[in-house]
Each structure stands twice: as structure tokens, then as C-alpha cells.
Amino acid sequence: MIAIVCVDRNWAIGRDNDLLFHISADLKRFKALTTGGTVVMGKNTLLSLPGGRPLPNRRNLVVSTTLSPREGVEVARSIEEAMALAGEDAVLMGGARLYRALLPRCARVLVTQVDAAAEGADTFFPNLDAAPDWAAETVGEWQEENGLRFRYVDYVRRG
């Protein structure tokens, strides 16, 4: 499993069950990387999507103990069940709780780093720069969209 996440300078990822930034180049990249495959997410992240609907053209696997069955969504009632259903090529797409739970099962994390400090953020990704078992493998060039600087950094598990 790999994880994809967009973080600010402080590794913040969300506020009020929404994203901190809307960078269309990043969303396009996410779509290209996940279309045709399986995405794994927590219930809050599903509910944060437009209309609370699953992402089209992908298998949407949602981890939740409370979510009632709904069209286009496969529900896993535990992390273990999610792992059993997900398959090796699944992409973990958040949110904070799911990242924390499944990061130990990920070999690679594709991070979009935004050069900003979002105000009022309430959800965070673990700081991989401070984690001894993770290393930045490739660091992309800074790019800019609507005045926001961002770059893609791929982290791999050491060893």
C-alpha cells in the first residue's frame, strides 16, 4: 500500500473536515495516480468529498464502524478487514486517523508539500522528516499555482 497526502509546512492536512488547499495540478495528479485502482479512506474523508459520494472510476474502500452500506462504497469494519480487502496496489488517501493507523503498512508516501502555514488546521500527518524510519527519496522542484508554492516529495521506508 502507498499513501498520498498534501501537507502544509507543519504537516497539517485538514480543517473542519475539509482540505486546506485546492491545487488543481495536485488534484489532477491524484486522479491520474488513483483512477482504475483502489482507494482506502476513513469515514470522515468520504463524507468530506463532494456530496459525500465516492470517487468515480475507482474502487472506494471506506473504513468505518458506523457507515451504512451505500452505492459505490465497500465498507471495512476494521483496519484488519481493510487490509484483507485492499490489495497490494491500494492507495491510502486519508484522513488523519487512517493515515496513523495504516502508515506502518505503507512502504511509500507521496507527499505534496505546500509552502504555507494554514491557520486553524485541526488534523495532521506524522512528520516524516522527524521519523527515523522514513527518508525523502525524490524531491521535486517548487511549482506555483495561484500564488501557492508546492512540490512533490516521495518518501520511502528505510531498510
Ligand SMILES: NC(=O)c1ccc[n+]([C@@H]2O[C@H](COP(=O)([O-])OP(=O)(O)OC[C@H]3O[C@@H](n4cnc5c(N)ncnc54)[C@H](OP(=O)(O)O)[C@@H]3O)[C@@H](O)[C@H]2O)c1
Ligand atoms: N491533505 C490531505 O491530503 C487529506 C487527505 C484526506 C483527508 N484529509 C482531511 O483529513 C480530515 C479527516 O481526517 P479524520 O482523521 O478526521 O478522519 P478519517 O481518518 O477520514 O476518518 C475517521 C473515521 O474512520 C473510521 N475509522 C478510523 N479508524 C478506524 C478503525 N481502526 N476501525 C474502524 N473504523 C475506523 C471511524 O469511523 P466510525 O466512527 O464510523 O467508526 C473514524 O471516525 C479532513 O479535514 C479531510 O479533509 C486531508
